[in-house]
Amino acid sequence: MNLTRAARVAIVGGGIGGLVCARVLQLHGRSVTVFEREPAFDARPQGGTLDLHPDTGQAALRAADLLDRFHALSRPEGQEWRAVEHTTAAALEHEWPPGDEGAGEEDRPEIDRGHLRGLLLDSLAPGTVRWGHAVGKALPLLDGSCRLVFADGTTEDFDLVVGADGAWSRVRAAVSEALPGYTGVTFVETGFDDSDVRHPDLARLVGPGTLVAKSGSTMLFAQRNSNGHIRAYVAFRAPLDWHTAAGLDLDDAAAIRTYLSQRLDGWAEGLRYAVLDGDHDFVHRPLFALPVPHVWEHVPGVTLLGDAAHLMPPLGVGANHALLDGTDLAQALIREERVDDAVRAYEELMLPRSSELAKQCAEGLENLVP
Incomplete structure (x- = not known):
């Protein structure tokens, strides 16, 4: 029986979903290792700006005890939205960020993805992220654990492998045949x-x-x-x-x-x-995007979060739900006694939620770019 308190947890992928999962686990004294194929944080451009929603992205950062640090880096004014007519650039719609009297539940401050990722990395214990470790595949084992096979041919076994490795996840094949x-x-x-x-x-x-x-x-x-x-x-x-x-x-x-x-x-x-x-x-x-819905039969020793689990069109919700996935999984591992029970609880929460969200995003893309 793999107990969560002493579990060997590997997170494959050092994006925001995997990092927030690691942060919450460490806050509660749990051991975790993040494997990232890139050689360093600044090995590539970090992407654009994200708006974090109160009930998803911000809720995840609150669970990670990072919400105040997020607000110090965020840009509330970035919530402004301007729609213009394409031949004249005349205003069609203009949404301002909420002022002091409206701040609160609807606030969705913007933050550069690189700043958010840096915030999460800085919150982890030194050595948590093993840079330059590309994973080739994950192999579930008969005892309920999972073996990571790295690109250089070396292997390492864990009680739980979390595929947080994005759209073209190498871990996804352990639970699903689906491809984007x-x-x-x-x-x-x-x-x-x-x-x-x-x-x-x-x-x-x-x-x-x-x-x-x-x-x-x-x-x-x-x-x-x-x-x-x-x-x-x-x-x-x-x-x-x-x-x-x-x-x-x-x-x-x-x-x-x-x-x-x-x-x-x-x-x-x-x-x-x-x-x-x-x-x-x-x-x-x-x-x-992954097929809608993207679900799988539970496989002991391995699970997915973020784009690895539910890659969908970029309509402002994917990053928020990657963060929420990370904290939901970490909190299940803290709450449940056995690793397998924790993963089942997480998947029972995440899979229906992400399936409905992916459906909405697919329909939204059809309407946005007909």
């Missing part, structure tokens, strides 16, 4: 540095939060990050190989710019600028 499928929507991303000084017209148009514009199956998002950085995305429906069919090389920035310029023909100049005049190369981001 292309949603039919792709994003092309660029960015603007020091926008208030170098791109003042765009900075004023975007404001402190998010700007959106839409025409048919093409949508533009521009989001303020910290330090004056703006990330801009154009989203559209297209085959996965749209660039090949159009005769484009994704590394040819001039050709991609010409294609996007044609796609945005007739759009307001300020909106075209947000896509065509960035300081960074274009990044191709096709959207993938």
Whole structure:
């Protein structure tokens, strides 16, 4: 019988869901190791901005005793939302963040993903994260434990392996044959540095939060990050190989710019600028999602959280629920006497919740980019 108090717990993936799970376990004196394939925290860009919801992301950080530190880093003004008409950039809808009189239940402050990940990493005991440890697969064993097989061929056994390793999880195969499928929507991303000084017209148009514009199956998002950085995305429906069919090389920035310029023909100049005049190369981001619903029969010794469990379109809920998954699993491991009972309790809570959420996100993407 694997008891939770002395359990050997491995979390595969050092994203925010896995890290918050590790943090809550350590707060309660439990042992945990996080395996991350990247060699260091700053090995790659950390992504854009996240709005953390009171009943999910913020609730998770409260359980991790990190909510005050989150608020010190967050940007409440980033909640502002501006929708504009695509040919004139005239305002269609404008939502302000709640003021002092409205702050509380509806507050969804923004935070850069890198800042949130850094906050979680700093909260862990030294040595918790083993960098540069790529996992090849997880093998459930007959005694209810699980063996991690690393990319270098070495192995290590644990009472519980948690797959928190994202969309293309190597752990997922231990419980499910499902693979992410292309949603039919792709994003092309660029960015603007020091926008208030170098791109003042765009900075004023975007404001402190998010700007959106839409025409048919093409949508533009521009989001303020910290330090004056703006990330801009154009989203559209297209085959996965749209660039090949159009005769484009994704590394040819001039050709991609010409294609996007044609796609945005007739759009307001300020909106075209947000896509065509960035300081960074274009990044191709096709959207993938797991089947809806994605569920599995319980397998002793292994479970999933975050995108590994319920990859869905990025409509503002995935990161929040990854954080909630992490704290729910950690709290089940603290509450239950046996590891298997804890994992069953967690999956009975998480799987129905994530299935309904994934359904809503799939429908939301259809409406957003028809």
